[in-house]
Amino acid sequence: MNSSHAAGLVAQFGPRESMEYDVVIVGGGPAGLSAALRLKQLATEKGVELGVCVLEKGSEIGAHILSGAVMDPRAINELIPDWKEKGAPLTVDVTEDKFLFLTENGSRSVPTWALPDNFKNHGNYVISLANVTRWLGQQAEALGVDIFPGFPAAEILYNDDGSVKGVATCNLGIGKDGEPTENFQLGMELHAKYTLFCEGARDHLGRQLNDTFKLRDGVDPQVYGIGIKELWEIDPSKHKPDLVMHTAGWPLEKDTYGGSFLYHMDNDQVVVGFVVGLGYSNPYLSPFDEFQRYKTHPAIRAALEGGKRVSYGARAITAGGKFAVEGLSGAMAKEVATFGIHVTLVEPGSFRTNFLDVISLKMAKKTINDYAHTSGATRAYAVRANFQQPGNPEKLAEALTKIVNPEKPPFRIALGSDAVRNIETKNAEVCAKLNAWSEVSPVD
Numbered sequence: 059m060n061s062s063h064a065a066g067l068v069a070q071f072g073p074r075e076s077m078e079y080d081v082v083i084v085g086g087g088p089a090g091l092s093a094a095l096r097l098k099q100l101a102t103e104k105g106v107e108l109g110v111c112v113l114e115k116g117s118e119i120g121a122h123i124l125s126g127a128v129m130d131p132r133a134i135n136e137l138i139p140d141w142k143e144k145g146a147p148l149t150v151d152v153t154e155d156k157f158l159f160l161t162e163n164g165s166r167s168v169p170t171w172a173l174p175d176n177f178k179n180h181g182n183y184v185i186s187l188a189n190v191t192r193w194l195g196q197q198a199e200a201l202g203v204d205i206f207p208g209f210p211a212a213e214i215l216y217n218d219d220g221s222v223k224g225v226a227t228c229n230l231g232i233g234k235d236g237e238p239t240e241n242f243q244l245g246m247e248l249h250a251k252y253t254l255f256c257e258g259a260r261d262h263l264g265r266q267l268n269d270t271f272k273l274r275d276g277v278d279p280q281v282y283g284i285g286i287k288e289l290w291e292i293d294p295s296k297h298k299p300d301l302v303m304h305t306a307g308w309p310l311e312k313d314t315y316g317g318s319f320l321y322h323m324d325n326d327q328v329v330v331g332f333v334v335g336l337g338y339s340n341p342y343l344s345p346f347d348e349f350q351r352y353k354t355h356p357a358i359r360a361a362l363e364g365g366k367r368v369s370y371g372a373r374a375i376t377a378g379g380k381f382a383v384e385g386l387s388g389a390m391a392k393e394v395a396t397f398g399i400h401v402t403l404v405e406p407g408s409f410r411t412n413f414l415d416v417i418s419l420k421m422a423k424k425t426i427n428d429y430a431h432t433s434g435a436t437r438a439y440a441v442r443a444n445f446q447q448p449g450n451p452e453k454l455a456e457a458l459t460k461i462v463n464p465e466k467p468p469f470r471i472a473l474g475s476d477a478v479r480n481i482e483t484k485n486a487e488v489c490a491k492l493n494a495w496s497e498v499s500p501v502d
Contacts, residue, residue, distance in 0.1 A: 064213060067229060067238065074226065074244045079109040079204075082224050082250035084211045084263060086114030087123060088187070090256035091194040092137055098201040110203045111248065112195075113227065115210030119195035120188040124287045124371045126321055126329025127187045128152065128179050128302055138197060147189040150324050152179040153300040158357055160307040165357045179302045184321045214266055215247060224249040225263070259374045276488050283316070283377045286349045287331040292365035297326045305358075309351040313420065314338040318352055320361060327368070328361060335377060339433065340422045346372075384470075391469055400467050404458070405481070407474025409449030414440045449474040 068074060081097055083090045094110050101108035116122040131148065134141050141148070157173055158165040170178070195205055211225040225248055231241035257264055260282065268274050299322050306317040316334040323329060332349040353362060378386070384403060391401035412418050421437055454473055461467050472478045492499070 064229075068244065071238070071242065071244050074247045076247035076249055077111075079111050079224075079248060079250045081108070081110045081252045081254060082248045083110065083112045083254045083256060084225055085256035085258065085261075086112045086116070086119045086191070086195065086205060086207065087256060087258065088191055088194060090114075090254070091119070091191065091198050092133070093254055093256065094198045094203045095137060095194065095201060098198070098203055102201070112198065112203060112205045113209050113211050113225070113248070114205065114207045116207060118192075118207045119205060120192040121207070123188040123191050124285075124373060126287060126289060126323060126331070127185055128319075128321060129183050129185045129187075129190070131181070131183060144197065146193055148183040148185055150184040150299050150322075152182045152184060152302050154298070154302070155179050156301065156303040158303065158305045158307075160305050160309075160352075160355055160357065162308050163356070165305070165355075177304060182302075184299075184302065184323050186323065209246075211263060212245060214253075214263055214270075215249070222253045222267075224253055259376045276491055281377045282336045283333050283375045284336060284345050284372060285331055285333045285375050286345060286370075286372045287329060288370040289368045290328050290330060290362055290365045291326055291368055292328055292361060293363075294326045296361055296364075297328070298322045299324055305352075308355065309348050310334065311340070314340070314343065316348075318358075320358065328365075330358070330362065333375070336374075341426050341429065341433075342422065342424065388469070401469060402461055402467050403470045404461075405470065405472045405477050406454065407449050407472070407477035407480070408443065408447035409451045409454055409474065410445050410447045411451055412445075414444040414447075448476055 081094075083094055090112055094112050097108060097110050114121075129148065131141075134146065134148070138144065138146070155170055155173065155178060157168040157177055159168065199205055206227075209227045212228040213226040215223040215226055217223045227245035227248070229238070229245045230243040231239045233239045255263055255267065274280070301322045303320045304317060305319075310316050314335065315337075316332070318330070318332045320328055320330045330353070332345070332352055334343075334345040334348060352358060387401050387403055394401065419440060421440075425434065425437075457473050461471060472481050
């Protein structure tokens with residue numbers, strides 16, 4: 059429903075009823091509920107009254123949560139130190155990690171000692187995220203948080219000065235044609251001093267905020283993946299309630315990032331999931347079909363064969379990708395500087411190497427004409443520019459040796475005339491946008 063239609067319904071059937079809160083939180087997942095809990099805890103510590111409500115589109119808290127996750131207890135230790143005494147559903151300790159690189163018919167296991175810390179899960183718990191979320195909802199209600207399940211936020215409300223005033227819930231009694239029926243009822247407005255949006259990745263209100271406040275202007279594009287997850291009941295003889303397994307490789311090609319997980323929960327259940335980065339270049343790739351192929355691999359089939367799928371679902375997820383490297387490197391540089399360690403980001407242009415040659419770059423044989431002006435143009439450039447790039451790789455090597463020798467090497471350096479030109483263009487665009495809004499920006 060567009061904004062003009064919604065406004066017409068309010069004019070015809072309104073005004074809408076409203077409720078006032080200090081904080082309205084959109085989304086009853088772990089993030090929204092944890093925020094609500096912490097706000098009420100702080101209010102209690104300060105001896106002040108704070109009205110907090112949570113809107114959840116699911117029929118109950120946890121209804122839209124895809125069960126099955128590995129949880130580091132650090133956050134819950136800080137939020138609710140006595141969570142064990144309060145019966146939090148964290149009961150399956152991880153005692154075994156496996157990481158496999160899959161080929162089509164086999165696999166290679168990575169020794170545990172060689173795994174990065176984020177794949178070492180001893181001390182963590184395999185959980186039903188839906189159950190943990192329901193438990194968080196109970197703790198929030200006990201502290202006085204108002205939770206409204208079954209009431210999705212449909213519209214963002216604004217004050218006269220353009221700031222967010224709150225949200226309105228969905229209208230009820232709308233027919234298939236989008237028009238009100240005899241049971242029509244306007245949604246309710248919830249006004250707040252602060253509105254917190256915890257809808258997850260790429261949800262509709264978040265996109266509206268991006269457009270309204272131009273939050274994506276002048277920043278790198280967000281990278282997304284899709285996560286597909288299934289919950290299975292398996293043969294008890296195959297169940298290992300302390301095992302966490304991750305994989306990489308087959309069935310994805312080398313130019314597509316992604317991987318999988320298989321977590322053994324309690325009650326002879328496992329959760330199996332498959333993640334594919336949505337930056338893949340093959341227009342014929344289907345993440346769902348790749349997931350089905352993955353489950354036929356001998357290492358995965360061995361656990362699932364003879365079992366029964368209980369539930370399934372999929373979610374968009376945010377991913378850092380190469381766009382997160384700069385932010386992570388900046389944070390790391392500050393941490394390691396006290397040890398005399400320096401971090402340098404090299405931002406190279408294009409160099410005359412075999413990067414665009416057929417031995418390094420593989421393209422799908424089939425093409426779709428509708429993409430001729432986008433990916434098609436990129437393919438044409440790759441053919442045209444092969445070994446014609448402006449950068450000299452020998453001079454690049456000389457430049458790199460100069461970077462490492464100074465006592466204080468740069469945090470960032472662009473190498474190549476095209477790299478410098480691209481950065482100058484982007485900086486000019488940022489400056490132009492700052493100047494365009496210079497009268498609005500000073501709000502100190």
